[in-house]
Amino acid sequence: MTQQSTVFVALDYANAEAAWPLIEQLNPEQCGLKVGKELFTAAGPEFVRELVARDFRVFLDLKFHDIPTTVAKAVRAAADLGVWMINVHASGGRRMLVAARDALADYPNPPLLIAVTVLTSMEASDLAEVGVQRQPAEQVKYLAALAQGVGLDGVVCSAQEAAMIQQECGKDFVLVTPGIRPAGAEQGDQRRVMTPEEAAKQGIQVLVIGRPITQADDPAAALAAIQASLTG
Numbered sequence: 001m002t003q004q005s006t007v008f009v010a011l012d013y014a015n016a017e018a019a020w021p022l023i024e025q026l027n028p029e030q031c032g033l034k035v036g037k038e039l040f041t042a043a044g045p046e047f048v049r050e051l052v053a054r055d056f057r058v059f060l061d062l063k064f065h066d067i068p069t070t071v072a073k074a075v076r077a078a079a080d081l082g083v084w085m086i087n088v089h090a091s092g093g094r095r096m097l098v099a100a101r102d103a104l105a106d107y108p109n110p111p112l113l114i115a116v117t118v119l120t121s122m123e124a125s126d127l128a129e130v131g132v133q134r135q136p137a138e139q140v141k142y143l144a145a146l147a148q149g150v151g152l153d154g155v156v157c158s159a160q161e162a163a164m165i166q167q168e169c170g171k172d173f174v175l176v177t178p179g180i181r182p183a184g185a186e187q188g189d190q191r192r193v194m195t196p197e198e199a200a201k202q203g204i205q206v207l208v209i210g211r212p213i214t215q216a217d218d219p220a221a222a223l224a225a226i227q228a229s230l231t232g
């Protein structure tokens with residue numbers, strides 16, 4: 001029996017005013033919300049607290065990648081907002097991941113702590129340019145093993161690597177997959193993509209979807225159509 005997938009809408013808007021019209025139409029029982037670098041930088045922690053107060057599960061996607069002490073403190077600041085999930089870059093290394101994990105040790109209800117493996121916008125040639133000779137899937141597997149070994153809750157990867165990670169890390173390890181594109185949707189800067197239907201069939205826990213929803217003429221209708229396709 002595969003787990004049900006939850007769609008997290010990537011609120012990649014310039015500011016809170018631009019994001020509210022869509023949020024007002026969403027039901028916190030039906031989807032989660034992802035706040036990333038653009039909106040967080042513009043709208044700040046108060047905006048995130050407001051989403052949490054409205055009972056939304058919030059994925060605060062700030063992809064921390066810094067020295068261990070800085071990341072540990074940033075992780076605590078994020079957890080203090082009451083968000084459901086946060087992320088750090090696995091390539092920050094073991095000591096940084098341990099510091100992030102330990103920073104949450106005394107929280108009664110800590111957010112899920114997830115490691116970004118290889119960004120879904122990257123392909124083999126992009127990795128080679130930063131000195132990584134492995135294929136993306138191999139590098140994802142390598143970093144997922146590191147993250148799981150340290151005790152993180154899961155990883156961000158592309159849906160193309162989901163089956164492999166489930167086999168290596170077990171089905172309780174949380175998979176978060178951006179790069180989701182309905183058939184016919186524009187790929188944009190994403191490189192390792194999959195349709196929502198295919199991703200949901202694999203039992204991926206969190207499907208992150210941005211532009212196919214936020215840039216649709218009717219974003220709420222686009223989300224509803226995607227959700228209908230997951231169960232259909």
Ligand SMILES: O=C(O)c1cc(=O)[nH]c(=O)n1[C@@H]1O[C@H](COP(=O)(O)O)[C@@H](O)[C@H]1O
Nearest residue numbers: 010036061118119120156178208209210211
């Ligand atoms: O951590 C993320 O959320 C993330 C990791 C990754 O590897 N790729 C990726 O696209 N994301 C985020 O997922 C969202 C994808 O948005 P769309 O490409 O518009 O669906 C963006 O907000 C990205 O910042």
